[in-house]
Amino acid sequence: MVGHFFYIITVFLMIAGLFIIIARGNLIKKLVGLSIFQTSVYMLYIVPGKLVGGTAPILSSQYTLYSNPLPHVLILTAIVVGVATLALGLALAVRIREAYGSIEEDEILARDHAVRATEAAKEEYA
């Protein structure tokens, strides 16, 4: 149980991010939730590589025990990819705000339905 405690923390962060993504309608808030989800994945990778009593993987004659460097390399790549995703998502949100005048999911859907209803009415009239 003690040895698996960090998995519980990681899963807590993961479901907090997932909850924000599903439950909140605001697009910017959804993206913040997505980045929380991503940081939980960083934890999932980095923590198993840690050895208690070890040090950062920079070789020196004074130390013999190092933490695992491979997850660090993978997560460095993941952080940069994450910020690229965030930037693209925010650009989409800005564009949606210009097209619809809102970044709330419900208002956007309501507007879509309204437009579709007017088009159907026009077709019926013609």
Next chain:
Amino acid sequence: MAIAVFALILTRNLFSVIVLSGIYSFLMATILVALDAVDVAMTEASVGAGISTVLLLGALHLCKSKEAKPVHKPWLPLAVSVSTGALLVYGAFGLPEFDDPAAPIHQNVVPRYMQNETDVPNVVTAVLASFRGYDTLGETTVVFTAGAGLIALLRRRKKAAPEGARRKGEA
């Protein structure tokens, strides 16, 4: 950190949400230092807490600053996330324990990385540049694609705006 996450879920003012996510990123960077991942911590502090916050503030400047009250009750999303979490915790108990030197993660390629074949004392740099260079190539492709997408989205906006203004002027 849990407090920051709960505050993030409950706050509706988007400016506070963005500041809280910056605080969260710094806390995460602190935890990463404690886990010996100094390179990752530095990147997280500069990219996660720096660039992401600037991007979010820029997007907020172009959008509204208040989140609307949710129309739906959050019970269904809560049930979905909690059941997913329960499943993940159940699965996690099949994984190796924390601080287990015999875990597979410490056995396969890592002993070779630690032999210092490249004469670079920082093993993370050596692995990133010498052993796993294709990862960085893929990462550059992703960043390039995201940049191209950003330019496409925002340039179209600039062209569309003067057209709309012209139409208004004609009317």
